[in-house]
Amino acid sequence: MMGEMNTEIACIRLGNTNVIPITCPQLSREILKKQDAIFASRPHTISTFLVTNVDKTAALVPLGEQWKKMRKVITSELLSPMRHKWLTDKRVEEADHIVKYVYNQCNNNEGGGIVNLRLATQHYCANVIKKMVLNKRYFGEEMEDGGPGLEEQKYLENVFTMLNYIYSFSVSDYIPCLRGLDLDGHEKIIKDAIRDTTKYQDPLIEERVCEHQKLGNNKEAHDLLDILISLKDKNGEPLLSLEEIKAQFSVSLSLTISHSIIIFSYVLRACSYNY
Numbered sequence: 001m002m003g004e005m006n007t008e009i010a011c012i013r014l015g016n017t018n019v020i021p022i023t024c025p026q027l028s029r030e031i032l033k034k035q036d037a038i039f040a041s042r043p044h045t046i047s048t049f050l051v052t053n054v055d056k057t058a059a060l061v062p063l064g065e066q067w068k069k070m071r072k073v074i075t076s077e078l079l080s081p082m083r084h085k086w087l088t089d090k091r092v093e094e095a096d097h098i099v100k101y102v103y104n105q106c107n108n109n110e111g112g113g114i115v116n117l118r119l120a121t122q123h124y125c126a127n128v129i130k131k132m133v134l135n136k137r138y139f140g141e142e143m144e145d146g147g148p149g150l151e152e153q154k155y156l157e158n159v160f161t162m163l164n165y166i167y168s169f170s171v172s173d174y175i176p177c178l179r180g181l182d183l184d185g186h187e188k189i190i191k192d193a194i195r196d197t198t199k200y201q202d203p204l205i206e207e208r209v210c211e212h213q214k215l216g217n218n219k220e221a222h223d224l225l226d227i228l229i230s231l232k233d234k235n236g237e238p239l240l241s242l243e244e245i246k247a248q249f250s251v252s253l254s255l256t257i258s259h260s261i262i263i264f265s266y267v268l269r270a271c272s273y274n275y
Helices: 025-034 046-051 065-078 082-087 086-107 117-134 150-165 187-217 226-231 242-274
Strands: 012-016 017-020
Touching: 012 046, 025 065, 046 150, 046 187, 046 242, 065 082, 065 226, 065 242, 082 086, 086 117, 117 150, 117 242, 150 242, 187 226, 187 242, 226 242
Parallel strands: none
Antiparallel strands: 012 017
16 A cells, blocks of 8 residues: 555554654655654553553553653563572573473374474473563463473463454554454453463462561562562552552563564574574
8 A cells, every 4th residue: 555655654554643653764764763752652451551560560561650660660670680590590491391201202102203393392491481570480280291281271371362452453543432342352362361361370479468568578589579579669658559569460470472483483493494
């Protein structure tokens, strides 16, 4: 369409939203680098609204005070070099576990020694995040070969369901008055996926918050969840609410898993070529 119009930038009105497609690299750099303060915000969609628990995290939410608050927490407390080094043992533990799991699959006579790399990659990336945040590998029983059980597989399926519908096209995002009618069916699908994931993770987060309330400063930090709960504001009150912590975990797990799987898949492909 852009070629037919003989233009590198256009403005298309979709409902109440102006959509501006750009095909020129120079114009893209102008917007993303020089004019980033104007275009830094994110669109407010029904999918991101639900996944972020009403905009309580840093990723996927519009620019504002909540975004600034959560971004500061993430950059200073979660993604610092000190935290990265502190969590080395947990990452190594999961790396050893995936090697053991693949080895067991290769020696499995019933399965013919075939390894499902898609399953192994997805669960390894999820296990690393859960180990660093919740100090837990699986939500449910672990299989004898070290693989995920049925509960864990169902859990991760719901995580990917949420990922599939983030920023997916929905009529109500462009015509807000249609929200609530769920014409695309997306809202129900996302809500069901959120319900089936939070029933595993939320009780663990709530239990940990109660431990911190009982022990106070005597509670030793073992993972990132302990760090998030122990953060205080200038008045000595908890910096993050329970809902903010839950939302941050859900979004961090979903987005980090997707990025990790892409990287890990390239590594596996490179290794197979070298082999």
